Amino acid sequence: MWIYNFGLALYAWVIRLIAPRHAKARLWSEGRRDLFERMAGTIDPGARIVWIHTASLGEFEQGRPIIERIRRERPEYKILVTFFSPSGYEIRKNYPGADYIFYLPIDTPANARRFLDIAHPEIAVFVKYEFWLNLLAELRRRSIRTYIVSAIFRRNSIFFRPYGGMWRQALETFDTLFVQNDESKSLLAELGFDNVVVAGDTRFDRVAEIAAAAKRIEIAERFKGGSRLFVAGSTWSPDEELLIRLMNDNPDIKFIVAPHEMDESRIARLMDETRGGALRYTACTDRTEYGDHQLLVLDTMGLLSSVYGYATWSYIGGGFGAGIHNTLEAATFGLPVAFGPNYLKFKEARDLVTLGAAKSVANYEELKQWFVPLRDNEEYRRKTSRVAKDYTTRHQGATGLIVKAIVR
Structure with a gap:
């Protein structure tokens, strides 16, 4: 002792x-x-x-x-x-x-x-x-x-x-x-x-x-418009390297990225390297025009769990470091989930991977292989979405x- x-x-x-x-x-x-x-x-x-x-x-x-x-x-x-x-x-x-x-x-x-x-x-x-x-x-x-x-x-x-x-x-x-x-x-x-x-x-x-009490996020709603939306939460630099490539390969998809820490150099990189144009959430006003921008950087706290409600797909950061962040906030909205390779100590992540509702990716090619079928095959995406939602419901x-x- x-x-x-x-x-x-x-x-x-x-x-x-x-x-x-x-x-x-x-x-x-x-x-x-x-x-x-x-x-x-x-x-x-x-x-x-x-x-x-x-x-x-x-x-x-x-x-x-x-x-x-x-x-x-x-x-x-x-x-x-x-x-x-x-x-x-x-x-x-x-x-x-x-x-x-x-x-x-x-x-x-x-x-x-x-x-x-x-x-x-x-x-x-x-x-x-x-x-x-x-x-x-x-x-x-x-x-x-x-x-x-x-x-x-x-x-x-x-x-x-x-x-x-x-x-x-x-x-x-x-x-x-x-x-x-x-x-x-x-x-x-x-x-x-x-x-x-x-x-x-x-x-x-x-x-x-959280899902039942999700708030209306007007900026996210206006940014999404009639497009499909990919939301990445609690991201770190290695996650953002993959996401920048995914954004640039999918110019017709809108993205919201919420960095885990508000590091100005990383935010600047996201905005500079996204060819489809980018905005910061905190810079948006009632007069902001969103049509020509592909990325919205969620540079504020407390909104991510509600923003997932606008998404079609999701990515959870941290898997290239100490471990992934909260996958359940995305899965409870029925979102297919991807994350980096360090996820094995998280039971819910292992379960979601086993069920096919989530995918661990080690590089950009694996992220792309996961995303493209979910992007192009609506029936497959809906099936994956139901699996994620059902998993979170039956464990309550x-x-x-x-x-x-x-x-x-």
């Missing part, structure tokens, strides 16, 4: 060291300054608290259906949400569905005790992962009902290693482990855990809610099962 505590202390020291010249590290450090004082001045000591911890934005979106179901069905509870990463906290710090939103303190034994003294949760929920050993030990000591939801366990993870004893002990904290698949349940059974429920992934419920329901079990 001392190695774990030393590692966290070293991590926090490095973050503070680089914070003056690293924006994300600075947010991480500043967001935890006077954290306990701010918590104590905000959290009602008499409230019944459900604490939901999410590592970052993606895990928050998984936890969000649970938060909103509890808020709607059990209003006697107050919701506390914590984030580890600035990329989640800074975007959702004003989320109206929670009563209290804070960073999670660094996981030292003293911080764990102080955090739980102030937060006094009746129920604790961890979304997908993040096993903070001191916090989990303190939750066990206090007999606070604790759950993990939408979790996935793999054979090569630390829990199944000879030296993973303290991590296996951490799993004893959870009253129930709600996992995504049968493989996770089988692996946990090997460790002697029988309090495991295959509930599925709450993201399916979340994307269904995890949220109701989980909330019914934990808030009783």
Whole structure:
């Protein structure tokens, strides 16, 4: 355990060291300054608290259906949400569905005790992962009902290693482990855990809610006009290299590209190298003429999930780097999906590929081979679209099962 505590202390020291010249590290450090004082001045000591911890934005979106179901069905509870990463906290710090939103303190034994003294949760929920050993030990000591939801366990993870004893002990904290698949349940059974429920992934419920509440995006609607539209979301530079070629080979197709980060040099490259002409979303006005432009760069946040509703095909970025981004937001609209080769750790992406609703591409030729049949054969495109939509529909329901079990 001392190695774990030393590692966290070293991590926090490095973050503070680089914070003056690293924006994300600075947010991480500043967001935890006077954290306990701010918590104590905000959290009602008499409230019944459900604490939901999410590592970052993606895990928050998984936890969000649970938060909103509890808020709607059990209003006697107050919701506390914590984030580890600035990329989640800074975007959702004003989320109206929670009563209290804070960073999670660094996981030292003293911080764990102080955090739980102030937060006094009746129920604790961890979304997908993040096993903070001191916090989990303190939750066990206090007999606070604790759950993990939408979790996935793999054979090569630390829990199944000879030296993973303290991590296996951490799993004893959870009253129930709600996992995504049968493989996770089988692996946990090997460790002697029988309090495991295959509930599925709450993201399916979340994307269904997003699709049902999709906003009208007037600029996207006017840009599309009577053309067919290809939407590429959360793209990085290697994705954009392929997309530029695809755009230039298909001048009669409109494209909306939403970069994962608003890097001005990459946006400039997209606009300069697209021969059909390009516009930035933030530069569009009521007087903008869209007819002579093939590309709209979505250089703003919060609209992509609704923009998918205007599309005929989609591409998800990240597959040439650490891993693809959210495929379900596109698939729930019944869109055929393509992405780069790094997708194997994402179950839904593997499922969509197996079903034929998605395609992994390693280069432009493979992207072209995927796209051309879907472009030229409407019956084939419609069939692929139905497969994608049906997949997302039949995997809904995890949220109701989980909330019914934990808030009783």
